[in-house]
Amino acid sequence: MARTVTTLWSWVRYGLFALSLIFAPIAAKAAPYAALVMDMRSGEILYSKNADTRLHPASLTKMMTLYIAFQAIERGELSLDKMVTVSKNAAGQPPSRLGLKPGQKIAVRYLIRAAAVKSANDAAAALGDAISGDEASFAARMNRTAKALGMKNTTFRNANGLTRAGHLSTARDMTLLGRHLFYDFPQYYNIFSRKTADAGLAKVYNTNRRFLSAYEGADGIKTGYTVAAGFNLTASAKRGEKRIIATVFGGTSTAQRNAKMAELLDMGFSRAPKKAPVNRPAEAPMLLAEASAAPQTVRVSGLVKTSPFPMPRPAVPSHDADAIALALAAAQADTQAQKLAQAVAEDVTVTPPVVLASAGGLAQSPFPMARPGSIVAAAPDEPATIVVAEVPKDTFEQTTPPQPETLTLASAVIEDEMLSEGDADLEPEFAQITTAQPETLALTTQATQRNDKVILASLSPAPAPQRKGTVVARASSSGGRGFGVSLGLYNSNFAAERALLTIALMETDSLGEALRKVAKRKAGFEATFVGMSRDMADLACARLSARSKKCEVIGP
Structure with a gap:
């Protein structure tokens, strides 16, 4: 009997040894870990670990794709309503997918939502094709933009982050990119905090909704997963006057990555000073390679004797x-x-x-x-020469309402697609337990x-x-600056002027270009800021409302 037990134990030992030989190569190929924590306001580095090691960014790549898409919209290269014809390249991307078909037409706004919220690989590839024509040309633009933003150790090969030789980045570079998205395009940043969105073909769910629900103050920004990269995440959160952004590369699972990110953000909030200067990063300049895509200058030669104003468009x-x-x-x-x-x-x-x-x-x-x-x-x-330079500028139209502060616990969302070289999208919807931040509240606008x-x-x-x-x-065109904000009625002109000056000093970033104006009304003196675009007015009112200041958007 004793001999039988000894023999059985020997077979168990040999079996365990064989299993260790089988799984050892898999463990050896685990994605390396890297992390960086930054004070979003000042750009100060609060913690770093392997922050400059070049690793696979996975779908964190889509942050650059979206940055360039927002940039192209601002420069008039395309609009949110432009219909894009889906190429075979875009339609053939592996999951996660929106489900695009070759030759299908879809609006840019839906591609942006699908890429940002669902992390759809086909939507990201379609955006790249719409902007630059093909994958290689868009990758070249991504690399030029990365260099202009100060991302020194990043090389892109595609728009969605699927594993490709040489497609590498670092925790530092991805954190810089996330900070640029926040400061360069605040009117679009709220899309990263949406738990769901209408992507035209379907309602899509945020791959990061578990972390957004569980961590206090979290409002973005992007997840990433491939076999080579592991579970990556760039996240931003605000508590009080502090805002922290951090990046994690090489998580072993969604739960482990989220727990590590919570630990890093907690560390950042504990180390960051309560007061810090806001050092906004310099926006990427217009590069010569992109200049040809911008609206062209119109030159009219000949002596100009009169210069009448053109007739206004009907119904304006x-x-x-x-x-x-x-x-x-x-x-x-x-x-x-x-x-x-x-x-x-x-x-x-x-x-x-x-x-x-x-x-x-x-x-x-x-x-x-x-x-x-x-x-x-x-x-x-x-x-004589007259140069008329007109640069159209579209407004990002918010069509979905902001998430309520408390939601009923939703059931798990299980999709038919298997996890491939894209973000995991098999997480349950959780209740929103944190107060939405004013900077990322959905700015509901209407097309004008x-x-x-x-x-x-x-x-x-x-x-x-x-x-x-x-x-x-x-x-140039008026740029859509027919909007403004009203602070309400005051008993005297002096009181209205004083209120305008106080608010202008309080919100220099959002009201710096607006004109202060006091209008005499029957009920008193109305204090207003005028000469703003719709998204500028919405952002200013969101910030003022967060400070418990009365504010109302006014427009044509």
Whole structure:
């Protein structure tokens, strides 16, 4: 009997040894761990571990795809309503997928939601094709943008982060990218905190909803998973005046990665000072390779004698802000014209010709960038030139309501797709237990017609000049700045002015470009900021409401 037990034990030992030999290579190939924690406000590094080690970023790559998509929308290269024809390349991507088919047409806004919320590989690839034409061209633009943002150790090969030789990044670079998304495109950032979204073809669920629900103050940003990368996450959270962003590479599971991220963010909140300077990162500049995709400059040669205003488009409502903009442009043009006429009459040396490139391109000019309606002198005895540069700018339309602060516990969402080279999307929906942050509240906007009036400023002939100068007038569309915010009614003009000044100092970032205006009403004096775009006004009101200040968006 004893001999039988000994023999059985020997077989068990040999079996365990054989299993160790089988699974040892798998353990050896586990993705390396890396992490970085940063104070979002100042950019100060609070913790790092292997932060500059080049690893597989997986679907964290989609942060760059979305950054470029937002950038392209801001520059007028495409719009949220543009219908994209799905290529075979995009439709053939493995899960996670939205389910796009070759030749299918879908709006850009739905591709953005699917890529950001569901982390759909086919949606991300379709965005890249829509912006640059094909995968290789878009990857080249991703790399140029990464370099411009200061991501020193990142190389992209595709738009979705599927494993590809040389497709590598670091915890530091991905944290920098997440910080740029927050500061460069605050009007779009709220999409990363949505637990669900309408992606046109289907309602999609956020791959990061478990962490968003469980961690206090979490409001983004992006998950990533592939076999080579492990479970990755870049996350942002705000508590009080502190905002922390962190990145984890190489998690062993969703639960382990989320627990590690919670530990890192807790560390960041404990180490970050209560007060810290806000050092906004510099936005990526317009690169020469992208300049050709921007709206082109229109040149009209010939002597300009009159410059009438174009007729307004039908059904475009008027607004006080439009009158203010027209009055300011006209006053500025008159002032510049008088100065130039005086310079010509006094025989002042005239500046050499000014060469203006296409919008977003280079301008070989000794003058700083001129504002709409300004006048620049050129060489004598040359025909006059008017340069009209119009850069359309779309507004990100929020069509889904913000998540309520408390939700009924939802049942698990199980999809038919198997986990492949994409994010896991098999997590249950949890109740929202944290208060939504004002910076990431959904800014519900409605599509509005833009006032595309072009203001051309012309120079009146100087009295008996000895030489002729060339007049160059630069103009652009109104940019949709017919909106503003109202702080309510006050008993006196002085009280309204004081309230405007106080709020302007309090919210310099969101109200710095707006004009303060007091309007006399029957019930009192209304304090308003005017000359804003819709998303600027929405963001300003969201911030003021978070400070318990009365605020209402006003518009055409």
